[in-house]
Amino acid sequence: MNAITETSFGYDDGDIDTNRSANPHLNDLIASRYSRRQTLFGGVSAMATAVFGGAMLSACGSSEPDEAPNVAVSAGANGTATSGMTVTLTGSVTGNSLSSGWTQVSGTPVTLTTVSPTVSTFVAPSVTTATPLVFRFTGTSISNNPTTADTTVTINPAVLGFTAVAKNRDDIVTVPAGYTATVLYRLGDPIANGVAAYKNDGTDTEFSKRAGDHHDGMTYFGLAATGTAPDPTSNTRGLLVMNHENITSSYLHAAGQTSVGGVRPEAEALKEIECHGVSVVEVNRAAGGAWSYLQSGALNRRITPLTPMTFSGPAKGDTQLKTLYSTDGTAGRGTINNCANGTMPWNTYLTAEENWAGYFRRTAGDAAVRIAAGAAKENTSLARYGISEGRGGNNNWATVVAADTTSTLYTRWNITARAGTAADGTADFRHEAFQYGWIVEIDPFNATSVPRKRTALGRMNHEGCVIGRTVPGVSPAFYMGDDAQNEYLYKFVSTAKWAAADATNADRLAMGDKYLDAGILYVAKLNADGSGTWLPLVFGQNGLTAASTVYPFADQADVLINTRLAADVLGATKMDRPEWTAVNPATGEMYLTLTNNSSRTVANTDAANPRAYTDPKTTGGGNSGNPNGHIIRLRETGDTSEALTFKWDIYAFGAGSDLDAANINLSGLDATNDFSSPDGLWFGLPSNTTGQATPVMWIQTDDGAYTDVTNCMMLAAIPGVVDDGAVKTITNTLGAATGTQATRVGKAPGTALRRFLVGPKECEITGVFTTPDGKSVFINVQHPGENGNAANITSSWPASQSGTPATPSRPRSATVVITKNDGGVIGL
Structure with missing residues (x-):
């Protein structure tokens, strides 16, 4: 038997190593944690800094539930910001970390944009009171343990965040420090393939494919990636749709307008006509931030006085x-003298026909022909709208002898009734003037669509059409001024109740049919006690009948075609040239610019139009009446667009800061915010902080009274509310006449009104809109150098924007885009 040698086996109690992985031992973790404490004393260090301008705020601390209780936790300083400011949160990690980043812990939700693992930014939200927001910076160690630090940023209500631009008479667009103004779209710029660059020497043609003249009211519509559909969130690609109100003929032709024997050349007249109307042009912002327009944009379009139109409504x-x-009275040609505008929530553009009456010729004897035809009341209508016998018509287009002998493109501007022709007007153009004075709706996303003239909104010198706040189930209201001395303020209340889904309906003009073709048009009566009433312009009511001694109305269509006469019958309040309207998106209050009124006297002042005085202009003589204008506002009962009553006060009175504070400069304006002749008016969009809790209002001027001191301008304001001021009695003095007038003066604007921009020489600043994020603002400069001509150029803008040109350059109306150098929201 073989011997067996045994090896001794002892009990191992599991004390053997069978795990060959690289995972750490418990002892290694303990050692690592101990070493980290010794190094950092408080875990992975996290310092959170919030940067507001040049101020830096910090917070630091630790929160690791699995650590020993003796871990040190500390918090640094918190910070403050105001609504609309870009806030930068910067954290730091000391030691090795797997990851880091920012999150929001509490407060009004914001969108954090990650710049790097340690840096995030956000735009301070719109608030009405101080609101704390808490943010947490987290650093995660290589052993997968998080360490955090919190910082609190208290957001205060918005304030204007720029230094006021000084009054000046320079030949550039002047903007605040920290902003950049860039010329974007100028008179004559080509907007179709194959159209040559603009020579600007008076020889250019093809204006149906170029930018028109006198840029005015304007809207930016975000454009989707498809290039044909709306995208209300797009900040880098869009359509600019703008009005071209008029022309500066002295620069448009080689040597100004010409005629032979009183007959205008067809080529000149065609150019002038095509320079009026509307532009639709695609604009884009490059990755580097520069804006440009796209000459080959698929939706680029010019709508002119020659474009076919249809009528809709009563x-x-x-x-x-x-x-x-x-x-049959259902169609027409074109739109003209388009001033202010409107932007509909279903993505259409409203253009307003303002001083259209001046374009028509009416020769002696016309009134007698109309009487003989049984239409004597047409003479009353034409006179009320300013078309008297003996008018030659602006630019004398009616004198053109067209090469095409069958053409009526020029004879249409002569509204003289021809004796012996059809009394209903179907054989001549006696009714052509009645085809103008309307609000016209355009679908910018359909280049083949036919614009519609919305007759339910009345006929007048329309100065824009602004929709109020839309509330589901409530009829929306549309507010309009009639821009002439002693005219009226109107609103149209739709029969249709607002449905939010209509904002995205692809049949956009059908939405216009729904909301703009049926409803009630009202005119405003403002009472001395600060109350007011909307008076309905409805046939058969309140004297609007065939028995009226002012004008015998036949039906509702007659009331709307002759809106001014109907408002006369109702006793509406005569205003100091009602211009642009704007609605505060937070409060629903409606603001109206009353630009000036040279016919206002001491005897005919009232509470809503209380001043009559002489502005002591140092050159060119004084200006009398209400030369500096004012801005009135109203709040409707119950804050609903359907209300028939309201209360009102005057937000601000235009005046030089050196004028009598007791009776003229009633708003206490100073060198940073004094202005004259307010015209353009617009509130920021609700899609960004300029249109939310405390919206920013933009005011633009078209001035002749203060131009001895400064060029026209744009101001930014954060207004208060109706009745935030007091009743005041002023003493008016105009020549030998003197008298007192009580009025309702809003709280002095103070630093919440500030000059943002001054334009070049002899211009009007008009038209304003922003991208949805409020970080690019578009404005228009109209008729720079309007007092000169080709032989005496009085402004070289926009060529002068980059420096004085070596030789004078013919000025051009143009669109300017303004951005903030730090990429922030404009104005805040």
């Missing part, structure tokens, strides 16, 4: 709209 087909061109 006056469609009325006898007063019948002409040789449209014998």
Whole structure:
């Protein structure tokens, strides 16, 4: 038997190593944690800094539930910001970390944009009171243990965040420090392939494919990636849709307008006509931040006085709209003298026909022909709208002898009735003037769509059409001024109740049919006690009948075609040239610019138009009446667009800061915010902080009274509310006349009103809109150098924007885009 040698086996109690992985031992973890404490004393260090301008705030601390209780936790300083400011949160990690980043812990939710693992930014939200926001910076160690630090940023209500631009008479667009103004879209710029660059020497043609003149009211519509559909969130690609109100003919032609024997050349007239109307042009912002327009944009379009239009609403087909061109009164040609505008929530553009009456010729004897035709009341209507016998018509287009002998493009501007022709107007153009004075709706996303003239909104010198706040189930209201001395303020309340889904309906003009073709048009009566009433312009009510001694109304179409006469009958309040309207998106209050009124006297002042005085202009003589204008506002009862009553006060009175504070400079304006002749008016969009809790209002001027001191301007304001001021009695003195007038003066604007921009020489600043994020603002400069001509150029803008040109350059109306150098929200 073989011997067996045994090896001794002892009990191992599991004390053997069978795990060959690289995972750490417990002892290694303890050692690592101990070493980290010794190094950092409080875990992975996290310092959170919030940067507001040049101020830096910090916080630091630790929170690791699995650590020993003796871990040190500390917090540094917290910070403050105001709504609209870009806030930068910067954290730091000492030691080795797997990851780091910022999150929001509490407060009004914001969107954090990650710049790097340690840096995030956000735009301070809109608030009405001080609101704390807490943010947490987290650093995660290589052993997967988080350490955090919190910082609190208290957000205060928005304030204007720029230094006021000084008044000046320079030949550039002057903006605040920290901002950049860039010329974007100028008179004559080509907007179609194959159109040559603008020579600007008076020889250019093809204006149906170029930017028109006198840029005015304007909207930016975000454009989707498809290039054909709306995208309300797009800040880098969009359509600019703008009005071209008029022309500066002295620069448009080689040597100004010409005629032979009183007859205008067709080529000149065609150029002038095509320079009026509307532009639709695609604009884009490059990755580096520069804006440009796209000459080949698929939706680029010019709408001119030659573009076919259709009528809609109650006056469609009325006898007063019948002409040789449209014998059934349902169609027309073109739109003209387009001033302010409107932007509809269903992504259409409203353009307003303002001083259209001046373009028509009416020769002696016309009134007698109309009487003989049984239309004597047309003479009353034409006179009320300023078309008297003996008018030659702006630019004398009616004198053109067209090469095409069958053309009526020029004879249409002569509204003289021809004796012996059809009394209903179907054989001549006696009714052509009735085809103008309307609000016109355009679908910018359909280049083949036919614009519609919305007759339910009345006929007047329309100065824009702004929709109020939309509330589901409530009829929306649309506010309009009639821009002439002693005219009225109107609103139209739709029959249709607002449905939010309509904002995205692809049949955009059908949405216009729904909301703009049926409803009630009202005119405003403002009482001395600060109350007011909307008076309905409805046939058969309040004297609007065939028995009226002012004008015998036949039906509702007649009331709307002759809106001014209907408002006269109702006793509406005569205003100091009602211009642009704007609605505060937070409060629903409606603001109206009353630009000036040279016919205002001491005897005919009232509470809503209380001043009559002489502005002591140092050059060119004084200006009398209400030369500096004011801005009135109203709040409707119950804050609803359907209300028929309201209260009102005057937000601000235009005046030089050196004028009598007791009776003229009633708003206490100083060198940073004094202005004259307010015109353009617009509130920031609700999609960014300039249109939320405390919205920013933009005010633009078209001035002749203060131009001895400064060029026209744009101001930014954060207004208060109706009745935040007091009743005041002033003493008016105009020549030998003197008298007192009580009025309602809003709280002095103070630093919440500030001059943001001054334009070049002899211009008007008009048209304003921003991208949805409020970080790019578009404005228009109209008719720079308007007092000069080709032989005496009085402004070289926009060529002068980059420096004085070596030789004078013919000025051009143009669109300017303004951005903030730090990429922030404009104005805050």
